[in-house]
Amino acid sequence: MDRAAVEALARANGFDRVRVARVGPEAPDAAAFDRWLHAGHHATMGWMAQHREARLDPSTRLAGARSALVLSIAHHHRRPPDPGGLTGMVARYAWGRDYHNLVGRRLRKLRRALDDAGVPSWGGVDSAPILERAWARAAGTGFQGKNTLIISPGRTSYFFLAVVFVPLDLAPDAPVGDHCGRCTQCISGCPTRAFPSPWVLDANRCVSYWTIEADTMPPPELRAGFGRWVFGCDVCQEVCPHNHHPDDPDEDDLLPRHAWLDLAATILTPDDQLVLRTTGTPLRRAAPRRLKRNALVVLGNLARTEAGLLGRDAALAAVRHALTHDAPVVRQAAVWASARFDGGIPASDPDPHVAAEIRRCADTPPGL
Numbered sequence: 001m002d003r004a005a006v007e008a009l010a011r012a013n014g015f016d017r018v019r020v021a022r023v024g025p026e027a028p029d030a031a032a033f034d035r036w037l038h039a040g041h042h043a044t045m046g047w048m049a050q051h052r053e054a055r056l057d058p059s060t061r062l063a064g065a066r067s068a069l070v071l072s073i074a075h076h077h078r079r080p081p082d083p084g085g086l087t088g089m090v091a092r093y094a095w096g097r098d099y100h101n102l103v104g105r106r107l108r109k110l111r112r113a114l115d116d117a118g119v120p121s122w123g124g125v126d127s128a129p130i131l132e133r134a135w136a137r138a139a140g141t142g143f144q145g146k147n148t149l150i151i152s153p154g155r156t157s158y159f160f161l162a163v164v165f166v167p168l169d170l171a172p173d174a175p176v177g178d179h180c181g182r183c184t185q186c187i188s189g190c191p192t193r194a195f196p197s198p199w200v201l202d203a204n205r206c207v208s209y210w211t212i213e214a215d216t217m218p219p220p221e222l223r224a225g226f227g228r229w230v231f232g233c234d235v236c237q238e239v240c241p242h243n244h245h246p247d248d249p250d251e252d253d254l255l256p257r258h259a260w261l262d263l264a265a266t267i268l269t270p271d272d273q274l275v276l277r278t279t280g281t282p283l284r285r286a287a288p289r290r291l292k293r294n295a296l297v298v299l300g301n302l303a304r305t306e307a308g309l310l311g312r313d314a315a316l317a318a319v320r321h322a323l324t325h326d327a328p329v330v331r332q333a334a335v336w337a338s339a340r341f342d343g344g345i346p347a348s349d350p351d352p353h354v355a356a357e358i359r360r361c362a363d364t365p366p367g368l
């Protein structure tokens with residue numbers, strides 16, 4: 001099977017771009033990946049440190065792998081208008097149906113078609129232990145920006161990646177040269193200063209990490225940086241000049257369904273119903289306790305704004321409800337949000353983290 005035939009199969013199965021890299025003896029970026037782990041930049045994502053060998057060596061995925069197909073699906077849409085009031089923003093990648101399902105389904109079909117043609121393969125998207133961006137760079141899907149995103153000149157960084165290894169010697173693509181130049185807008189624009197240096201993200205400070213992956217309350221000094229981000233964060237992409245004029249793809253499954261979340265409703269919805277409402281979307285990964293924590297952090301950030309002043313009663317009703325939640329992290333976030341609204345704080349809490357938050361809020365003048 002030649003490259004044209006493989007490419008046609010990938011397109012027929014819903015991937016809008018196909019690029020190819022040769023699989024060589026050296027794993028791309030092994031040293032940079034190790035430095036990142038040793039610096040602890042993966043925060044509590046312990047799974048990033050597991051399966052190192054698998055992540056770096058394609059032959060552990062597919063014996064005899066010779067080429068990597070780097071597939072992508074654009075997901076950008078214009079952000080629907082701001083509904084105002086007590087609402088929070090969801091990152092673009094999460095506006096539609098869960099891309100793990102969508103891309104995973106297409107990958108399975110593609111691999112079945114390859115199999116029918118006698119070509120064994122291995123394929124993965126996101127959670128598979130593989131450095132997708134290193135392969136995307138090698139295959140010329142785009143260049144890697146200082147924000148660490150793969151950016152395709154003229155086509156933004158708003159796309160999902162997936163990688164398939166095949167034992168075929170396919171004609172490879174040339175890598176795309178650097179297009180960041182001297183621009184550092186993503187580094188200076190990051191509200192929590194999560195980039196210790198260009199091309200390196202410290203998840204410990206990243207709003208995306210905190211809102212999606214972390215189980216605990218973010219440290220006080222990062223909370224203001226959440227702004228209105230209630231799930232994920234796009235600031236390092238939004239400020240990027242390569243993302244200013246994106247096209248809207250017409251993928252029905254990726255149309256914006258929940259670009260904004262009503263904060264009080266998110267907090268007041270019972271957990272089991274929140275699970276039902278988020279199933280099939282990327283928001284499900286956050287679990288109700290994290291979504292509610294995030295909504296409370298954003299509420300706290302809105303306390304001194306016009307929306308916060310106008311919506312104070314509704315906000316405080318939601319906050320008081322959250323103070324009775326089973327999960328300590330939700331109660332801790334509620335204590336902080338309540339203090340931000342000058343809504344009073346509980347006298348005590350059996351959980352040590354919540355109790356520490358109560359002491360901290362009692363000692364700190366509201367608003368700080």
Ligand code: B12
Pocket residue numbers: 028029032033036045048091092093125126127128129130131132133134144145147148149150151157158159160161162199200201203206208209212213231232233234236
């Ligand atoms: C863990 C993870 C996260 C973590 C950590 C992010 C990170 N930067 O590592 C968190 C939760 C924070 C996260 C956030 C997001 N993620 Co994420 N994430 C991943 C995951 C699972 C692994 C990433 C990884 O391997 N990190 C390890 C570090 C070491 O890799 P790296 O950041 O790419 O670093 C490389 C460069 O620094 C390079 N390098 C070093 N020095 C130099 C110097 C130069 C000049 C160059 C060019 C390169 C270079 O070497 C390093 C190793 O390859 C991938 C899927 C996958 N399996 O690959 C998705 C993935 C990267 N995420 C994705 C998305 C969409 C996001 C968000 C935009 C979601 C959001 N809106 O909230 C944000 C973006 C934040 C950001 N700026 O990265 C997409 C990115 C698509 C794209 N166009 O690039 C991916 C590929 C998922 C997918 N299948 O589509 N993510």
